[in-house]
Amino acid sequence: MAVEAPQGAAAVAFGSSSGRAVGSRPSESLLDGSHGSPVGSWPRNLAGITILQSVIQSWEEGTAQLGLSPSKAEKTVAAGMAAVSMTVILGNGCSSRLWTDSWAPVGPLCHFEPNLFAAISNAGRRRSVKDGLFQNRWARDIVGALTTHADRFTWKWSADGKYSASSTYRAFFAGLTVLLGAKELWKTKAAPRVKFFLWLALHRRLWTADRCKQHGHQDDDACFVCGQAAETSDHLFLGCVITRELWFSLLAPVGLTALVPEGAEDIGPWWRPQRQRLDHDARPSFDSLMLLISWSIWKERNNRTFSRAVAGTQELLRNVVREAEDWVQAGFETLAVVCPIWSCNTVVM
Known part of the structure; x- marks a missing residue:
């Protein structure tokens, strides 16, 4: 579902026994390296998202009645669910995060280009779309080397990744349906x-x-x-x-x-x-x-x-x-x- 994120709306909170502050983003704990690569993000302003909030609230109330609290694995699953279920309709770009929110057609940029995201500083990962794109600030957030290897260009139409005229010619006919007897009859x-x-x-x-x-x-x-x-x-x-x-x-x-x-x-x-x-x-x-x-x-x-x-x-x-x-x-x-x-x-x- 598409979600528009206006400023000033209250952020959803995940209640936990670890004492996380109300309003924190479930995906923030996934960006500090404790849970490996990021699995998604949660918009800070979620005004109007009543269905998913109700589901999460009902789940937390159910576990609370049993004397349980959401585990880290459960929170990870919930954050992943949010990442694949919600996209942001971009407005002024102040509320959506550049790297971890799904505002682009390709989805979260942290998934689309994980190697580049790994070189971004922690502060840069929290930048909004507006702040990151302003005067290309996102480029100044790169603090690590992308790789120590030289750039290598590969050609997808050959097995060894090298360009050849024959592979290019065959690529033009990829998916061609061979008609019975057409080649022989033509000659x-x-x-x-x-x-x-x-x-x-x-x-x-x-x-x-x-x-x-x-x-x-x-x-x-x-x-x-x-x-x-x-x-x-x-x-x-x-x-x-x-x-x-x-x-x-x-x-x-x-x-x-x-x-x-x-x-x-x-x-x-x-x-x-x-x-x-x-x-x-x-x-x-x-x-x-x-x-x-x-x-x-x-x-x-x-x-x-x-x-x-x-x-x-x-x-x-x-x-x-x-x-x-x-x-x-x-x-x-x-x-x-x-x-x-x-x-x-x-x-x-």
């Missing part, structure tokens, strides 16, 4: 509309039969290519029996039989590990090949769905080869290494 040589198509496929945003059924657009979710299972993206591109036959017929002539999909899988997690199995120089061709086959499967699916035109396996293979040749003529040279092999292969043609 793949293919037409923009084909890239956009595969982006939708990677994130399950193609209007396959199962998605249309989920949205109430149709009652049946059977695969339009094979008719043997629900048409999901996983099934359509990698699990369908006709799709797998197409993959095998196109990958076998170029020596990539090991990369033929074995069943329905998510196309994104399947694509990335498969390309890692190839040499770095062969990956661009495989990436374009993967987009080409997936795009051809999607076009065949749409032909069967909307035009009721069904292409046989051999016709579908020839369509893929012609599409690949068109891509090469359009400037996507990554497929130039496979087109001659497909054209000479009797299985494909």
Whole structure:
């Protein structure tokens, strides 16, 4: 809660068996070194703080009825409670203490800069905000050396604390969310509309039969290519029996039989590990090949769905080869290494 501290208000007192004077601040005993580092402070003028005063008064009355008095530990806890519960709305700065009251956005300065506070004299620790800031009197209250070591600057973005351009560059991308397939798809040589198509496929945003059924657009979710299972993206591109036959017929002539999909899988997690199995120089061709086959499967699916035109396996293979040749003529040279092999292969043609 925020507390405004006007001048002239009576200070709250902690009754104790040690004979502390009425009106003394509970945190003063914490600043003389007997209780270690300061845990907070209590404003001298607390007009209007009726709730916390009532709690403390009820606690003291309860302990008094039992013939007990607050211990030092209990007073420390109470002072800490006051420190974390109250802030000062700064007015003229005459009543709030510069170092131990919570008048700044960072809280008590003794907590914010404990090393500097340790070098402040006892008199300086009791200065008000107004008195301490006037002509920088707080600086003249420094009586001890802050440290004997030279200043050292550390860079937070590197493990050894030293600046580096690479750590700075990585810091600009801290918290970056990596999108599935974004890096690989960006570098793949293919037409923009084909890239956009595969982006939708990677994130399950193609209007396959199962998605249309989920949205109430149709009652049946059977695969339009094979008719043997629900048409999901996983099934359509990698699990369908006709799709797998197409993959095998196109990958076998170029020596990539090991990369033929074995069943329905998510196309994104399947694509990335498969390309890692190839040499770095062969990956661009495989990436374009993967987009080409997936795009051809999607076009065949749409032909069967909307035009009721069904292409046989051999016709579908020839369509893929012609599409690949068109891509090469359009400037996507990554497929130039496979087109001659497909054209000479009797299985494909």
